[in-house]
Amino acid sequence: MASKSFISPFVRKTTADDSIEGVQNSLENSFRSVEACPLLDGHLLEQVEISQGDNEIAHKLGRELKGWILTRQDFDTIIIDKQDDNNHSDKMLVLNSSASGTTFIDLWVF
Numbered sequence: 001m002a003s004k005s006f007i008s009p010f011v012r013k014t015t016a017d018d019s020i021e022g023v024q025n026s027l028e029n030s031f032r033s034v035e036a037c038p039l040l041d042g043h044l045l046e047q048v049e050i051s052q053g054d055n056e057i058a059h060k061l062g063r064e065l066k067g068w069i070l071t072r073q074d075f076d077t078i079i080i081d082k083q084d085d086n087n088h089s090d091k092m093l094v095l096n097s098s099a100s101g102t103t104f105i106d107l108w109v110f
Contacts, residue, residue, distance in 0.1 A: 007034065007035060007040050007041075009031070009035065010027060010028050010031035010032075010035075012024055012028065038066050038067070038110055039067075039069075039108075039110050040110070041066075041110050042061065042066075042108055042109050042110025043060070043061075043108070043109065044071065044106060044107070044108050044109075045057065045059065045060070045106065045107045045108075045109055046106045047104050047106065048104065048105050048106065048107060049102055049103075049104055050079075050095065050097045050099065050102070050103055050104075050105060051097065051099060051101065051102045051103075052097055052098065052099050052100060052101070053096060053097065054082060054094055054095075054096050055094070055095050055096070055097060056092045056093075056094055057092060057093045057094070057095065057107070058091060058092060058093075059091070059092065059093045059109040060109075061109060061110075063090060064089055064090050065083065065089045065090070065093055065109060065110075066110050067109075067110055068081075068093055068095075068107050068108065068109045068110070069107065069108040069110075070105060070106075070107060071106045071107060071108050072105060072106035073103065073104075073105045073106075074103045074104050074105070075099075075103060077097050077098050077099040077103055078097070078098040079095050079096070079097055079098075079105070080095065080096040080097075080098075081094075081095060082094040082095060082096050093107070093109060
């Protein structure tokens with residue numbers, strides 16, 4: 001999980017009570033599917049300044065970027081993913097913007 005992830009891993013407690021073990025088994029199975037969702041293994045980058053052309057954005061995940069979602073933008077601009085040409089996807093996200101000037105966006109990176 002990312003360093004700022006809001007999902008804590010499930011921690012099993014040792015017990016001899018079969019009913020508690022059953023509850024823990026059910027919880028562990030549920031948490032396993034939640035923890036496996038790649039969208040949750042990320043964080044929000046707010047007020048990212050971008051301008052026309054290619055923009056390198058530090059995603060701060062500490063690992064290879066899986067994807068991103070635009071969550072907010074100041075005004076109408078076309079944003080194009082340039083990750084196929086990015087040799088530093090473990091540190092940077094590269095987006096191309098059609099904005100005529102500087103604009104701010106929020107991104108969920110995972």
